[in-house]
Amino acid sequence: MSETTAFLGLGAMGTPMAAHLARRAREAGGRALVWNRTGAKATAHAREHGSEAVTLSRAARADVIFSCLPTSREVDEVVGALEADLRPGTVWVDCTSGHPEAARRQAARLAGRGVAFLDAPVSGGTAGAQAGTLTVMVGGEAGVLERVRPVLAFAGKVVHVGGTGAGFAVKAVNNALLAVNLWAAGEGLAALARAGVDVAPALEVINASSGRSNASENLVGQRVLTREFPLTFGLGLLAKDVGIAADVVRGAGASAPVLMQTEALFRAAATVVGAGEDHTAALRLLEQMNGQEIR
Numbered sequence: 082m083s084e085t086t087a088f089l090g091l092g093a094m095g096t097p098m099a100a101h102l103a104r105r106a107r108e109a110g111g112r113a114l115v116w117n118r119t120g121a122k123a124t125a126h127a128r129e130h131g132s133e134a135v136t137l138s139r140a141a142r143a144d145v146i147f148s149c150l151p152t153s154r155e156v157d158e159v160v161g162a163l164e165a166d167l168r169p170g171t172v173w174v175d176c177t178s179g180h181p182e183a184a185r186r187q188a189a190r191l192a193g194r195g196v197a198f199l200d201a202p203v204s205g206g207t208a209g210a211q212a213g214t215l216t217v218m219v220g221g222e223a224g225v226l227e228r229v230r231p232v233l234a235f236a237g238k239v240v241h242v243g244g245t246g247a248g249f250a251v252k253a254v255n256n257a258l259l260a261v262n263l264w265a266a267g268e269g270l271a272a273l274a275r276a277g278v279d280v281a282p283a284l285e286v287i288n289a290s291s292g293r294s295n296a297s298e299n300l301v302g303q304r305v306l307t308r309e310f311p312l313t314f315g316l317g318l319l320a321k322d323v324g325i326a327a328d329v330v331r332g333a334g335a336s337a338p339v340l341m342q343t344e345a346l347f348r349a350a351a352t353v354v355g356a357g358e359d360h361t362a363a364l365r366l367l368e369q370m371n372g373q374e375i376r
């Protein structure tokens with residue numbers, strides 16, 4: 082297939098994801114267009130990765146349009162801005178960690194233009210985006226996914242999880258589990274520190290034992306104990322994801338007290354610590370609650 086793709090939103094995730102689309106276009110034919118609100122980032126992307134920086138109305142005429150924006154609200158805004166230029170037969174693949182209700186709204190709105198919509202959020206972080214090994218969880222029609230599957234050059238694993246909105250729901254719950262594990266690891270280590278136990282060997286033991294998690298193995302030691310908290314995934318974005326998970330819980334009439342409590346904790350952490358900090362800085366709130374640094 083030698084389609085023209087367009088990627089909207091060159092943030093921490095979009096920049097490396099769009100670079101894989103540009104690589105694919107070089108190798109398999111086709112064109113890789115990019116658009117970003119701050120245009121200089123698109124120009125730099127074209128220079129560094131061989132994509133083509135274009136206007137929003139040009140991007141609208143691509144065969145496959147990708148978006149990766151902070152929330153569904155920004156996706157709504159961008160859909161509104163380029164809607165008139167869309168062509169029937171286009172597929173819109175939204176890689177934002179969005180809201181299931183917004184997916185259903187966007188799918189219906191785009192269907193009116195003959196454009197198919199897939200909610201296709203990703204997992205794997207900026208490292209996975211750079212390596213082209215992201216996990217993509219897709220909601221929407223399976224047949225539409227099969228049409229675009231060859232173009233998903235940033236993916237290591239692609240799973241169709243259900244109808245429109247299912248991808249966003251799975252992503253929200255996945256990230257709520259990340260938040261639970263991160264917070265729980267922080268609670269355990271803060272308690273040990275207050276009890277006079279050295280945190281570094283305690284974490285070494287946990288990471289070789291049954292209490293370990295991705296958060297304990299790949300985040301706490303590297304980002305919290307070092308006090309570096311390097312920004313790759315914003316705390317405000319994780320708080321948003323846990324909020325979506327809570328909406329999914331409520332919408333389903335499910336009982337999930339730990340997830341609901343985690344929503345409140347991460348909302349508080351984003352307010353107290355700062356939404357623009359790295360997500361691991363949520364543990365700074367926990368440190369304040371304990372009068373104890375985790376180090």
Ligand code: NDP
Nearest residue numbers: 090091092093094118119150151177178206207313314318
């Ligand atoms: P960033 O904050 O790094 O980038 C946000 C992007 O959205 C930028 O390109 C920004 O443009 C653009 N943008 C913001 N507001 C608007 C607007 N009103 N109109 C148009 N464009 C806008 O976010 P990430 O790349 O980290 O995250 C993007 C999505 O991916 C989020 O939903 C996040 O939850 C999810 N995600 C993030 C991961 C991570 O590790 N970072 C991992 C997996 C999923 P500009 O350059 O002009 O500011």
